Amino acid sequence: MKEKIHPNYVDCVITCSCGNIVKTRSAKPKINVEICSACHPFFSGKQKMIDAAGRVEKYRRRYAKKAAPKKAVAAETT
Numbered sequence: 427m428k429e430k431i432h433p434n435y436v437d438c439v440i441t442c443s444c445g446n447i448v449k450t451r452s453a454k455p456k457i458n459v460e461i462c463s464a465c466h467p468f469f470s471g472k473q474k475m476i477d478a479a480g481r482v483e484k485y486r487r488r489y490a491k492k493a494a495p496k497k498a499v500a501a502e503t504t
């Protein structure tokens with residue numbers, strides 16, 4: 427192997443947001459993931475809310491805020 431061009435291959439701990447921990451080896455010592463083979467619906471066979479961060483909710487809230495003033499204006503003019 428050529429020297430000084432290869433990344434360090436170290437022990438790695440992958441932590442999932444579901445609490446599952448996978449120990450492996452990688453160029454990074456720590457990896458955080460949101461979904462893993464233990465909690466993904468494909469592997470668990472269970473329907474699960476992947477939208478843990480509430481991204482859809484956030485989007486809906488933001489969209490509602492923007493749509494509301496328009497409605498108010500339309501109501502005033504009619």
Ligand SMILES: [Zn+2]
Pocket residue numbers: 442443444445446460461462463464465466
């Ligand atoms: Zn997981």
